Structure formats: structure tokens, C-alpha cells
Amino acid sequence: MQAVLSVREVTKQFGTYKALDGITLDIPKGSIFGLLGPNGAGKTTLIRIINQITFPDSGSVLFDGEPLKPEHIARIGYLPEERGLYKSMKVGEQALYLAQLKGLSRQEAKAQLRFWFERFEIGDWWNRKVQELSKGMAQKIQFIVTVLHRPKLLIFDEPFSGFDPINAALIKDQILELGQQGASIIFSTHRMESVEELCEYIGLIHRSRLILSGKLSDIKKANRTGRYKVEWSPREGGRGLEHLQEQLRISEPVFHPEEGSYTFTVQLDDPQKAAALQLLAGQGDLSHFSEWIPSANDIFIQTVQKQESHG
Amino acid sequence: MGKLGLIIRREYLAKVRNKSFVIMTFLSPILLVGMIVLIAYLTKVNDNETRVVAVLNESAYFGDSFFTEDGVSFVQLRGMGLPAAKDSTIAMGHYGLLHLPNLAGPDQVAQGAYFYTREVPSTAVLQTVESVLEDDLRAYRLESLGVSQEQYASVRQGYDLNTETFSGERSHKGINEFKAIVGGSFGYLIMMFIIIYGGFVMRSVIEEKTSRIIEVIISSVKPFELMMGKIIGTSLAGVTQFLIWILSAGMLLFVVLLFMDIDPAILMQRPGMPGLDQGLADSALAQDQTARLVIEEFIQLPMGMLILFFLVYFVLGYLIYSSIYAAIGAAVDNETDTQQFIFPVILPLMLAIYVGFFSVFSNPHGPIAVAFSLFPLTSPIVMLMRLPGGIGEGGVPLWQLLASLLFLLITFIGIVWLAAKIYRVGILMYGKKPTYKELYKWLKY
Numbered sequence: 001m002q003a004v005l006s007v008r009e010v011t012k013q014f015g016t017y018k019a020l021d022g023i024t025l026d027i028p029k030g031s032i033f034g035l036l037g038p039n040g041a042g043k044t045t046l047i048r049i050i051n052q053i054t055f056p057d058s059g060s061v062l063f064d065g066e067p068l069k070p071e072h073i074a075r076i077g078y079l080p081e082e083r084g085l086y087k088s089m090k091v092g093e094q095a096l097y098l099a100q101l102k103g104l105s106r107q108e109a110k111a112q113l114r115f116w117f118e119r120f121e122i123g124d125w126w127n128r129k130v131q132e133l134s135k136g137m138a139q140k141i142q143f144i145v146t147v148l149h150r151p152k153l154l155i156f157d158e159p160f161s162g163f164d165p166i167n168a169a170l171i172k173d174q175i176l177e178l179g180q181q182g183a184s185i186i187f188s189t190h191r192m193e194s195v196e197e198l199c200e201y202i203g204l205i206h207r208s209r210l211i212l213s214g215k216l217s218d219i220k221k222a223n224r225t226g227r228y229k230v231e232w233s234p235r236e237g238g239r240g241l242e243h244l245q246e247q248l249r250i251s252e253p254v255f256h257p258e259e260g261s262y263t264f265t266v267q268l269d270d271p272q273k274a275a276a277l278q279l280l281a282g283q284g285d286l287s288h289f290s291e292w293i294p295s296a297n298d299i300f301i302q303t304v305q306k307q308e309s310h311g
Numbered sequence: 312m313g314k315l316g317l318i319i320r321r322e323y324l325a326k327v328r329n330k331s332f333v334i335m336t337f338l339s340p341i342l343l344v345g346m347i348v349l350i351a352y353l354t355k356v357n358d359n360e361t362r363v364v365a366v367l368n369e370s371a372y373f374g375d376s377f378f379t380e381d382g383v384s385f386v387q388l389r390g391m392g393l394p395a396a397k398d399s400t401i402a403m404g405h406y407g408l409l410h411l412p413n414l415a416g417p418d419q420v421a422q423g424a425y426f427y428t429r430e431v432p433s434t435a436v437l438q439t440v441e442s443v444l445e446d447d448l449r450a451y452r453l454e455s456l457g458v459s460q461e462q463y464a465s466v467r468q469g470y471d472l473n474t475e476t477f478s479g480e481r482s483h484k485g486i487n488e489f490k491a492i493v494g495g496s497f498g499y500l501i502m503m504f505i506i507i508y509g510g511f512v513m514r515s516v517i518e519e520k521t522s523r524i525i526e527v528i529i530s531s532v533k534p535f536e537l538m539m540g541k542i543i544g545t546s547l548a549g550v551t552q553f554l555i556w557i558l559s560a561g562m563l564l565f566v567v568l569l570f571m572d573i574d575p576a577i578l579m580q581r582p583g584m585p586g587l588d589q590g591l592a593d594s595a596l597a598q599d600q601t602a603r604l605v606i607e608e609f610i611q612l613p614m615g616m617l618i619l620f621f622l623v624y625f626v627l628g629y630l631i632y633s634s635i636y637a638a639i640g641a642a643v644d645n646e647t648d649t650q651q652f653i654f655p656v657i658l659p660l661m662l663a664i665y666v667g668f669f670s671v672f673s674n675p676h677g678p679i680a681v682a683f684s685l686f687p688l689t690s691p692i693v694m695l696m697r698l699p700g701g702i703g704e705g706g707v708p709l710w711q712l713l714a715s716l717l718f719l720l721i722t723f724i725g726i727v728w729l730a731a732k733i734y735r736v737g738i739l740m741y742g743k744k745p746t747y748k749e750l751y752k753w754l755k756y
Contacts, residue, residue, distance in 0.1 A: 015752050051530040053739070070533070078530040082741070084523030089325065100317050101531035145527070 003062075004029045004153055004184040005050065010059035012045055019045040021208040022059070027153070027186060027201070032179050034199035034216075035188040036296060041205040043188045044081060047157055050186075051078050063153070074103035077151035081158040081188075083142050085130045092126035095145055102149040109148065116144040120170075136167050143171055147178060154178060155186045160194055172198070192296045204300050212303050216296070223299045224291070226268050231288035232280055233261035239283055248276055261287065314532045315540050322544025326511065327551065336552050340560035348567050362406040362436055367396040369413040370420040376447045383439040385409075397427060407432060409440060417451045477704075490675070490699035497621045498667055498692035501628055502660050508549040508629075509636035509656075512542055513649065516640030516738070525738045534735040542633045613701060620698055620712075627719050628691030632656065634730035641737030648744045663689035671696045681711060687722035690715045729754065 003026035012020040020042045027033045035043050048054045050061060052068060061068045063075070086094055092113065099109035117123045120140050130138060139162065147154065156175070160168045176198070179185050187195045196216070203213035212219060234240050241253060241262055253264040268276050280286045294302065326332055366377055367388045377385035386405065388396050393410055400408040407428035414420045421444050426432060453463055516538075519525045528537055639652040663683060670679040675697045684694040684707075694715050700706040736753040737745070745753075 015755070048739075053526070053529050053534075073531055076530075078527075080526040080530070082523045082526050084527070086325070086519075086524055087522055088329070097317065097321055098527065098531070101314055101528065142527070 002029045002065075003027055004064060005186075006062040006065075007046070007050075008060045008062070010046070010049060010056045010061065012042075012049065012054065012056050018208050020049075020056070023205070023210045024059075025203045025210055025213045027184055029184055030179070030182055031200045032185045032187065032198050034192070034195045034202040034296070035186055035205065036192045036195075036202055036300065037190065037205035039190050041190075042208045043190075043205055044157060046205070047078070047080075047155055047186070047188055050155065051076060074149060075152045077102075077146045077149065077154045079142060079146040079154075079156045079159060081161070083139075085138055085141060087131040088129060090126070091128055091130060091133070091141060094130065095141060095148070098145045099148045104149050112148045112150075113144070116148065120144070135162065136164055139163060139167065139171075143174070147174070151183065153184050153186070155188070157188045158191075159187060159189070160191075192300065196296045202296060204296075204303065206300075206304055206307075211307060212299070219299060220293055223294050223302065225294065226270075227292045228266050228268055229263070229288065229290050229292050230266055230280065230286070231261055231263045232284050232286050233259065234284040243283065244279070247279060261285075263288075265292065315536050315543075318532065318537060318540025319544040319547070322515065322541050323547050325515075326545055326548035332548070332552070336555050337559070340556050340563055343556075343560050344563040344567060347564060351568070363403075364436070364440065365396065365400040365403070365405045365408045366411070367391070367393065367408060368411045370411045370417075371413075372417045372420050372451070373411060373444065373447050376443050380439060383436055400427070401429075406436065417448055421448055492672075493617070494696035494699045495667055495672075497617070497695040499664065501621075501625050501691050501695070502664055504546075504549060504553070504625070505629055505632045505660060506657065508545055509633045511545045511549070512633045513636040513640035514646060515541055515545060516637050516734075517643065517646060517649075520641070520644060520738060520741070529738065534738065535731045538634065538637050538731055538734050542630065542637060546629060546633065613699075616702065617695075617698060621695060623716070624691035624695055624719070627723050631687070631719075631723050631726045632660075634727045634734075638730035638733040638737065641734040642740075642745050642750060643737075644741060644744070659686075659688040660692070663692035667693050667696045675700050676707070685711065685715050685718060687715075687718045690719055 005027040007023055007025050010020055010023045011018070023042075023046060035046070037043050045054065049056050050068075052070065052073060063069075063072045089097075095113050096106065096109050099112065100106060104112065114123075117126070122137070122140060125133070125137070125141075130141070133141070146156075154175070159171065159175070163171060175185060187199060189195055199216055201214065202216050202219065204211050232244075241250075241255075241264075244250060245253075249267040250264045251267070253262055255262055266276065277286075277289065280289070360382060361379070362383050363386055364383055365386050365388050368374065377387070379385065383406075386403075388399065388408075391399065396408055396410070407426055410425045410427065411420050412423040414423050424444065426437070426440060449463075450460075453460070519528070532540075635656055639649055639656070642652065643649055666679060666683045666689065670677060670683075671693060674680060680693065680697060683689045684697055694707070694712070697707050698712075702712055703709055732754050733750055
């Protein structure tokens with residue numbers, strides 16, 4: 001697995017405040033990476049370092065295996081959390097300007113813009129001033145400007161904040177498509193549930209430190225709790241829940257009178273699983289059995305708690 | 312086109328296409344010319360009004376001296392007493408009544424003469440009337456002394472001491488002031504330009520912050536490039552505006568004055584000074600001579616050198632100040648927060664202008680003038696006021712000029728570097744107005 005971006009021991013200090021403390025992580029090529037953590041954890045500082053807006057006090061960042069250079073800017077697309085446009089400039093002119101700043105020639109920029117304006121069906125906005133556009137419209141322009149130069153690495157900082165649900169879905173689809181075309185994507189957000197389904201890899205930042213990173217499925221596996229959600233109804237005349245409770249560690253049982261069924265959680269080690277299933281199926285009607293998988297948010301909270309109890 | 316070029320182009324176009332900028336550019340010359348024309352027109356109207364003064368001459372003197380001149384015409388009243396003359400003057404609506412009583416000699420008549428008017432008489436009319444009596448009195452006295460007009464004229468010859476510097480340069484009274492005015496105009500131009508367009512740079516930075524586009528831009532270009540592009544683009548727009556102002560104001564003024572048949576010289580005339588008792592020819596000659604000397608000096612001014620140093624001081628001075636303005640814009644979120652930072656910036660500019668006008672005018676090479684022309688925040692203005700005196704002997708010593716330029720250059724590099732640091736941090740800071748202490752901390756980020 002090759003990394004499009006490798007962050008090595010990056011530390012950044014603002015006065016007496018340490019914004020980043022020895023961060024090391026890899027963004028695999030072609031992956032969607034979730035950079036997660038609460039507000040103020042240091043996500044934006046890290047992103048600004050990747051975009052060469054600020055520079056680390058120590059540590060290094062490698063892009064495609066080489067140390068970050070100004071030329072790399074043309075291969076990165078960045079949609080910042082604090083984003084906007086020149087209000088009194090015309091849409092087309094402004095998009096051309098921003099694209100040219102990213103290193104595109106005027107002709108290339110025009111061709112790309114035509115493509116995207118058609119895709120978003122906003123061709124007639126070209127000569128309108130930004131101040132005449134609604135917030136959602138302006139955000140479409142910002143998105144286009146971010147991806148226009150076909151960057152290898154796309155960075156979205158809180159991408160869905162401020163988008164209405166329809167536009168958010170539209171943008172999400174576009175991002176996924178860019179991912180399929182081979183771009184590597186970093187999502188940075190404090191709302192972990194909003195990107196969990198999209199991300200293959202995640203990194204959790206808490207208080208300037210990276211506390212967890214890797215493939216999301218691996219992380220989830222490692223954070224398995226052995227808890228299973230069960231819906232089960234006892235067989236007519238058979239033994240009830242009490243019998244199960246004698247043999248299994250059952251918690252939170254709830255009886256549903258209409259269905260005549262119970263839902264509960266059962267704690268199982270892997271070797272016990274087969275026997276438990278047999279027992280459940282033998283003694284009644286098993287309608288639901290699934291492992292409870294913690295969300296990124298749960299994992300995050302657990303990890304933070306674990307760390308804090310360790311000191 | 313490089314990124315810096317792109318930024319300069321955008322900043323220039325954004326400024327030049329701005330509605331209020333366009334309106335200011337084209338309205339200002341019209342307003343300026345309109346004002347000048349109005350003043351000229353009013354002066355002309357004022358001059359054209361002829362005031363009638365009634366004269367009741369009961370004496371044997373001053374008989375044929377009252378001719379219409381300088382907007383005053385005279386009407387002789389005869390065969391009535393003073394009260395009747397007053398009444399008829401009022402009835403006729405004349406400006407005033409001059410009464411010359413019947414006394415023994417011209418001196419006595421003049422002593423006993425009275426000028427009656429409805430209100431306090433205007434200085435211009437009073438001067439005209441006085442000069443009539445004065446000229447006549449002089450003629451009577453000369454006659455009684457047996458001196459002819461020609462003899463008198465030869466006695467009245469003025470005298471100017473010839474002056475020369477040790478290096479052999481001819482100099483004239485008032486020429487220091489004149490030179491300082493030429494340099495002062497350059498200095499004043501720099502100050503105005505800095506205040507107007509430095510403010511534009513600052514507002515443009517604030518706009519980028521409030522519209523939140525700044526982070527999008529600096530993910531593509533270096534903050535320093537953006538800052539310099541902004542400063543250069545805005546100043547090019549400023550130069551464009553200045554050129555349009557100068558050209559259009561000049562053309563408009565010329566056309567309007569021609570059209571309205573107003574002699575441009577009217578604007579050059581100084582108001583007559585009371586007490587100038589020289590004959591008309593005399594004063595014209597003197598004026599002519601002064602004008603000739605001024606023009607001579609003007610031609611002798613090292614214009615090429617002046618313009619060269621004007622450009623050098625202008626570019627460096629403007630870059631220093633506008634990068635400070637850019638840093639201020641980056642440090643705050645809105646324009647109302649800028650006041651506390653702007654005052655210390657304008658202070659040295661004002662100081663330079665005042666020191667220039669009070670100290671450099673009287674002694675271009677005195678210690679105050681030298682100090683302020685070396686200090687980099689004031690030197691662009693003060694040195695330009697000293698430079699019309701030339702470089703080297705009799706002018707600005709070469710070492711002072713070089714030292715001044717060196718300090719300016721070092722300050723330029725230092726200030727731009729500091730401003731860029733504050734700018735780089737400030738553009739990404741939102742929310743609160745920073746204190747000076749925080750600005751200092753930013754330098755270390």
C-alpha cells in the first residue's frame with residue numbers, strides 16, 4: 001500500500017499552546033480518509049500544514065514520497081471550513097482566477113469550468129455576481145473550484161456544514177465519484193457519524209495527539225466487545241428467558257407483549273458463539289442475531305476514556 | 312502569467328471596476344475644476360462691478376484727478392452743501408461720498424477730507440480713493456520742492472543685493488521657500504497617496520477576511536505573494552486614478568476657462584497688498600522680475616534628479632506604509648477596529664509634513680531637517696523637500712542622501728518582513744481584536 005501523503009512526527013506550537021504533538025499518519029493512495037476529532041483538537045492546523053499555509057515546528061510531510069514543496073499545491077484541492085468568495089466579482093471570472101492560481105492555464109480552466117457548470121446545470125450563472133447567489137449556490141461554486149484542477153489529493157474540512165440536505169447529497173456523490181476516479185480524499189470533521197459510512201481509513205485526533213488511526217474495519221475489529229443483539233421468542237410450552245439467563249450473560253432484556261418476544265444483549269466470547277446459537281435456536285424462535293459494532297464515535301469515546309484512566 | 316501577475320491583475324481590475332472608485336475618478340476633477348471656475352467666475356463678477364463714488368470737491372485742488380479705475384468711478388457733485396450732497400448720494404444709490412473741504416493747501420484739504428459710506432467701506436475702494444489723493448499729494452509736494460517726475464523716478468529706484476554661494480551659484484531671496492514648495496508638493500503627494508491607497512489596501516484585506524475567501528487563496532499562493540500583489544495592484548490603480556485626475560483636470564480647466572473667457576492669469580494674481588505705494592509701472596516691473604527669477608530657478612532646478620528621487624522615495628515609502636496597512640487589515644475583522652492601529656501610522660506622516668513646512672522651509676539643512684530626512688518613516692517626505700536645493704555643496708550632502716536611502720531600504724525590508732508575518736497569522740484569525748502584545752506574539756508563530 002502506497003501512501004499519497006505521509007505525516008511524520010509533526011509538531012506545531014502556537015506560543016505556549018501545542019496545537020499538534022508528534023502526529024504520524026499515512027493517507028493511502030486512492031482511499032477516503034476520515035480525520036476525526038472534536039473541535040479544537042488540531043485537525044485544521046494539520047490540514048493547513050498539508051496545504052503549506054503554516055509550517056510545522058518539527059517533523060515532516062511527504063507528498064507522493066517527496067518532501068512537501070510549493071509545486072505540490074497544484075496537485076491538492078482544499079475546501080476549507082472557513083470558505084467564501086469575492087462578493088463583487090462575477091462567478092465565471094472568479095472561478096477562472098482561482099483555477100489559474102492553482103496553476104491551470106486559462107484555456108484548461110475554461111474547459112474544466114464548462115464541464116462542471118454543465119454537470120451542475122449552472123451555466124447561466126457565469127456572468128452573475130457572487131453577491132446575487134444564495135449560500136447553497138455559492139457553495140457549489142466553491143466545490144467546483146476545489147476539484148477543478150483534478151487534484152490527486154482532495155481535502156474537505158467540515159464539508160457538509162452549511163449545505164442543505166439535497167446539496168449535501170449531490171456533493172457527496174461527486175466526491176465519491178472523484179474517489180472512484182482515483183483521487184485520495186481526506187474528510188475532516190467533528191461530526192463523525194456524517195462521514196463514517198464514506199471512510200475506509202480514519203485517524204482520531206484528541207488534544208493535539210493522534211490517538212487512533214488505521215483501516216476502519218480493522219479498528220472496529222480490534223474494538224469488538226463480544227456483545228450481540230438478539231431478538232428471540234420462546235417456543236410454545238418451552239422454557240422461558242430464565243433458562244437462558246442461567247447459561248448466558250444476558251443484559252437489558254425487554255419483553256414485547258404483542259410479538260411475544262424478547263430483545264436483549266448477550267455477551268459472548270468467540271468459542272461460545274456456536275453453542276449459544278444452538279441453544280437459542282433450540283429453545284425458541286431466533287428472529288435477530290447480530291454483533292453490536294461500535295461506531296467511530298463510540299470507539300473514540302472509549303479510546304479517550306481508556307487513555308485518561310491510564311493517565 | 313505568474314501567480315503574482317494574476318493577483319496584481321485581479322486587484323487592479325477589482326479596484327478600477329469598483330463603482331465608487333470610478334465615480335470618484337471622474338467626479339473629482341469635475342468638482343475640482345468646478346470649484347476653481349466658480350472662484351474665478353466670482354472673482355471676475357466681483358471685479359466687474361463698478362462702484363460709483365460721489366465727490367463733493369469744495370477745494371481748489373485735486374480737480375482733475377478722479378478717473379474711473381479699478382472698478383471705481385467718480386461723479387462730481389457741484390453747487391450744494393455737505394448735507395445735501397449726502398442726501399443726494401443716498402438718493403442716487405451711490406457707494407459713498409468723498410468730501411474735500413475748502414482749505415488753504417492740498418495737505419490741509421487731504422487732512423480734512425472725509426469718505427462717507429453706508430457701511431464700513433471695502434478695502435479695495437478705500438485703496439483706490441486713497442491712491443488718487445496720495446498720487447496727487449506727492450505731485451504737489453514734488454512741485455513745491457522743485458523736483459520733476461523724472462528726477463523722482465530715478466530716486467525711487469529699488470535695490471537688490473546680489474548674492475552668490477561660494478561655489479558660484481547665484482541665489483535669490485525667497486528661493487529657499489520656492490524650492491521647498493516644489494519639494495513639498497512632491498512630499499505632500501506621497502503622503503496623500505499613502506493615506507488614500509494604503510487605506511484601500513487595508514480595506515481590501517479586511518474584505519478578503521470577512522468574505523472568508525482568504526484561506527482558499529492562500530492554499531494556492533503564499534501569503535506574501537498575495538500581500539505584495541494586493542499592494543502593487545492597488546497602487547497601480549492609484550497611479551491610474553492620479554493620472555486621470557491630472558490629465559482630465561488640466562484639460563477641463565483649460566477648456567472651461569477658454570470657453571468662459573476667463574484669463575487664467577486671474578488665478579495667479581495675488582490680492583493687492585495695502586501699503587504698496589510704488590507706482591504702477593514700478594510694481595509691475597518688480598513683479599515681472601520676481602516672476603522671471605522664479606521661472607529661471609524653476610528651469611535651473613535639477614528636475615531629472617528630483618523626479619528620479621521622487622520615484623525612489625515614493626516606491627519605498629509607499630511599500631513600507633502600505634504593508635503596515637495590510638498587516639493592520641489582517642489583524643482585525645472589521646474597519647471600526649482599525650482606528651487604534653492607524654493613528655500611530657499616520658502620526659509620522661503628519662509630523663513629516665509639519666516639520667517640513669515649518670523647519671525645512673526656513674532652513675533646509677538645519678539639524679531638525681537633517682534628522683527627519685534621515686529617519687526612514689519621515690524621510691520620503693522631508694528629504695524630497697530638501698532635495699530641490701541640489702546634492703553636494705550648497706545642497707544635501709551626499710552622505711546624508713545615501714544614509715537616508717540606506718536606512719529607508721533597511722526599514723523597507725524589515726517592515727515588509729514584519730508586516731508579512733503579522734499578515735500571515737492575522738488573515739487566519741477570526742473573532743477578537745488583537746492587542747499589541749498579541750501582535751508581538753504572532754511574530755514568533
